[in-house]
Amino acid sequence: MQVTFLGTAAAEGYPAIWCRCERCAIARSRGGPNLRFRASILVNDDLLVDPGPDLVAASIRHGLDLADVQAVLITHLHDDHVDPTTLYWRAPGFAVPPLPEALVVGTGPSLRRLHDRNGVPLNPDSTRLRMHAATLGERIEVATGGIQSADPRAKPERTRIPSGVPTTGPARRYEVVVVPASHAGPTEEAAFFAIRQVLGPEAEARHGNDAPAILYATDTGPFSDAAWELLHTLGDEGWRYDTVIIDATLGTGGPGTSHMNLDQVAWHHDELARRDLTRHGARRMAHHFSHNGTPPHEELVAHLAPLGIVPSYDGLSLDA
Numbered sequence: 338m339q340v341t342f343l344g345t346a347a348a349e350g351y352p353a354i355w356c357r358c359e360r361c362a363i364a365r366s367r368g369g370p371n372l373r374f375r376a377s378i379l380v381n382d383d384l385l386v387d388p389g390p391d392l393v394a395a396s397i398r399h400g401l402d403l404a405d406v407q408a409v410l411i412t413h414l415h416d417d418h419v420d421p422t423t424l425y426w427r428a429p430g431f432a433v434p435p436l437p438e439a440l441v442v443g444t445g446p447s448l449r450r451l452h453d454r455n456g457v458p459l460n461p462d463s464t465r466l467r468m469h470a471a472t473l474g475e476r477i478e479v480a481t482g483g484i485q486s487a488d489p490r491a492k493p494e495r496t497r498i499p500s501g502v503p504t505t506g507p508a509r510r511y512e513v514v515v516v517p518a519s520h521a522g523p524t525e526e527a528a529f530f531a532i533r534q535v536l537g538p539e540a541e542a543r544h545g546n547d548a549p550a551i552l553y554a555t556d557t558g559p560f561s562d563a564a565w566e567l568l569h570t571l572g573d574e575g576w577r578y579d580t581v582i583i584d585a586t587l588g589t590g591g592p593g594t595s596h597m598n599l600d601q602v603a604w605h606h607d608e609l610a611r612r613d614l615t616r617h618g619a620r621r622m623a624h625h626f627s628h629n630g631t632p633p634h635e636e637l638v639a640h641l642a643p644l645g646i647v648p649s650y651d652g653l654s655l656d657a
């Protein structure tokens with residue numbers, strides 16, 4: 338399973354737009370991995386987590402189109418994770434059809450944010466989206482690729498593919514579990530995701546419980562009892578994570594309850610291994626960085642190395 342980091346910053350970006358603090362100044366002068374868009378990842382080329390406000394910029398910066406995306410997962414309703422306009426640009430006039438249909442998965446409050454665009458609701462037909470209001474703890478099967486339905490928006494004279502059938506990618510299947518996050522208010526139903534790929538070229542040699550899996554745990558504070566319980570249920574069924582990506586917004590600052598510092602991140606990685614929920618040698622990652630808590634990338638790498646943790650950075654693509 339290929340994971341590409343499209344953005345790795347907390348809400349205000351890193352360097353932050355209105356900020357001239359020492360860290361932001363260093364990030365601007367060093368560039369490279371110090372320049373972080375708001376957090377978002379692409380799994381293979383067809384599953385996107387968090388259509389945030391930097392998605393257009395990230396697509397341009399990394400030379401990636403998202404035309405094969407057929408599943409969009411939204412962790413929670415905060416501005417840095419969901420921007421209603423990013424999905425609106427799928428409409429004809431902005432993208433040339435055909436596009437494959439994409440399933441959008443988020444809790445009710447997250448999906449409601451998609452209708453925030455100047456008070457105009459997002460039209461699922463013109464954007465070719467299928468909404469799925471998820472409940473915390475729910476498991477969803479996501480199928481991508483394979484045989485696709487024609488895009489009814491495609492007009493023969495204005496289309497790359499006269500049949501209106503989107504180009505076909507390899508058939509993949511994911512199991513997605515909506516884990517309750519310790520983040521935002523109780524009515525806001527913030528989530529993070531456990532994702533396992535059970536079909537597709539990336540999962541070919543890995544059958545059954547050997548299927549590649551990641552835990553994408555941002556934004557969240559220390560895992561709740563409910564989250565641990567759910568992770569244990571999955572563990573009992575054979576889920577083991579190859580890569581665990583954890584919220585590190587508070588960096589070298591004090592511990593938090595709705596985000597975590599680096600010590601809390603390390604504790605969670607250790608605890609997941611101790612509870613036998615990760616694969617032996619699992620990749621331990623920190624993610625979602627703020628200039629308020631986190632030193633520049635090079636110092637961050639050095640700080641995390643003794644803990645066996647690697648920080649995410651924009652453009653990083655790895656085989657999870």
Ligand SMILES: [Zn+2]
Pocket residue numbers: 347348376415417418556625
């Ligand atoms: Zn965030």
Ligand SMILES: [Zn+2]
Pocket residue numbers: 413415520556
């Ligand atoms: Zn948030």
